[in-house]
Amino acid sequence: MTREEAEAILTAAGKAGDEDFPLLEAAIACAIHDDPERDPELARQLAGAGVERLTDRLVRESPEEALAETLAGDLRLSGDLLDYDNLDNADVLAVATRRKGLPVALGVYYLHVAGKCGLTVQGVDFPGHFLLRIETPEGPMALDPFSEGRVVLPSELTRRALHAGLTPNVAERLDVLMAPAPERAVLIRLQNNVYARAAAARDWPRAERAALRRALIDPEDHRPWLAAAGAREAQGALAGALEALTRASRLDGGAALAARAQRERVRMQLN
Template identity: 75%
Template sequence: MDREEAETILLDAGAAPEGEFPLMEAAIACAIHEDPARDAGLARDLAQQGVVRLGERLKRESPEEALAETMAGDLRLTGDLFTTEGLGNADIITVAETRRGLAVTLGIFYLHAARRCGLTVKGVDFPGHFLLRIETEEGPLALDPFSEGRVVLPSELTRRALHAGLTPNVADRLDRLMAPVSDRAVLMRLQNIIFARASAVRDYVRAERAALRRALLDPGDHRPWLDVASAREGQGALAGALEALQRATSIDGGVALAARAQRERVRLRLN
């Protein structure tokens, strides 16, 4: 798979209706889009191992125990505590190699195996830290893929929410803290992380690729194109930045004022 083929896969994923979003394949396409000189088979093989091992464990263990033991025990997937800012932690192929990564990258392996084995598991866009929600006979539970899939108790969820800056009346609402998000939103969160970290170190080429992947994955959202424009401007590619701003404006007229001001500023730099 080359970068052009990866973009085609992401474009198709962007057109997929909710419930049919190809999370694992789209995540692999994102990784190849970032660096085509790699073998995607490693991530696919690890994902399939997770499906097989989880299916075996579900015969004798509860869903939450089986999922955690499969991912953290059998596959040795865990959070990277030492190089937390490393961009490899946000790459599904690199994580398959190192078995360490960000919570959201690890969570994609959890979600893939769980779905294939008939479990109801969704991502949770928890502030500051990605979590998983698994439905059990006793009700929904929160799992932390960064901490070897352990169950996060309601009191801990509230503590984390308060630490993240949520108000007490929101931090006590478990229904809001554990609100599930779509698979598309999971992968978008991962690309947002890459964009933010790359931008912070002025790696505008990588930032542009991450923003472009977001634009392909969610073609109805104008905001990724604003980030594409920002990354291109950081590289001095002003004509490309102007083109991206025009794309943003064409998608959503509601951003016309913000995009128009940014576009005019770039246009004046071109002249």
Template identity: 70%
Template sequence: MTRDEAEAILTRAGELDDEAFPLFEAALACAAHDDPDRDEQPALDLARSAVERLKARMQSESPEEAIAEAMAGDLRLTGDLLTYDHPDNADVIAIAERRKGLPVALGVFYIHAAREVGLDVNGVDFPGHFLLRIETDEGPLALDPFSEGRVVLPSELSRRALRTGLMPDVAARLDQLMAPISDRAVLIRLQNNIFARAQQSRDWARAERSALRRALLDPTDHHPWLDVAAAREGQGALAGALQALSRAQTLDGGATIAARAARERVRLRLN
């Protein structure tokens, strides 16, 4: 898949409603867009194997047991504890080869496989740590793809929320903290992770690519264009940064004070 082909897939995905958003296809396009000189087949093979293994496990195990055993037990998918900030941890093609990564990137495989066998699984934008929510006959359960898909008990969820700095009354509202998010939001969270790490390491080219993918995935949001502009400015591409800032202002109806200020700063540098 070329970078242009990946952008075309992401553009089409961005135009779809949340209900029709193609999570795995878009995640694969994101990985190819970041580095197109790779074979996507390992990721496709892993996704297919995940569906097959989960379907077999569902014959004799509960949904929450089946998904954990299929993904972590059979396919060896787990969180990368030792090199958490490694760029490959946010890339579904690399994960297919390494079998470890960030919770949100691992979650893409979990969600894809679960949906293919008829399970109701969604991402959760839990404070400080991405989780999955699976609907069962006994009610919703939280699963942690970073910890081999294990069930996270409500008491532990509250403790995790408290550790992020939330007030006790907020941390106790698990119905709100465990609210499912859209597949589009899952993939945008993954791109945010990539941008933050690239920005920290001053890899401005990679930061620009991740911000551009966010802009394609949610074409109504002006915020990704601010990040595109910052990444381009970091590379010295001031004319491109100015274009991105203008795009941000257009999407926000010209109301973005930060974009106007940044645009003026970049414009002065061009003179």
């Protein structure tokens, strides 16, 4: 798969409805877009093996146990505790090789495998730490893909929410803390992680690519173009930064004021 082919997949995903969003294939396309010199088949094989194992386990185990044992036990997927900020942790192809990653990158595999096996599992855009929500006969449960898919108790959710800075009246509302996120939002969160880590490392070309992928996945959002403009400006590509800021202004009138000010500042540098 070339970078251009990856962009075509992400463009199609951006046009798809939330019900039809191709999470795993879009995540693979993101990884190839970042580094085309790799084979995407390992990720597909890992996901396929997960579907086979989970299908077998669901005959004799509860949904939450079967999912955790399949992904963390059989496939050996876990959080990277030793090198958390490694950019490989936000790349589903690298995760397939290393079997370690960020919660949201691991969550891509959990969500794909669970969906193929008929389980109702959704991402939870929890502050500071991505979680999963699985529907069970006893009600919804929160799972932590970073901690081998273990169940997170309601009291622990509240504690984490308070630690993340949520107010007590919000932190005690499980309906808010466990609100499901669409799979498009899961992949956007993953690309945000790539952007943040690349920007921190001052790897501006990689940061720009992550911003452009966000723009393809969610073409109505102005914010990826603001991020792309910042990455381009950091590389000295002022004309490209100006073009990105113009796109941001066109997409969202509410952002136009900030984007216009930033655009004028860049234009002054071009003159």
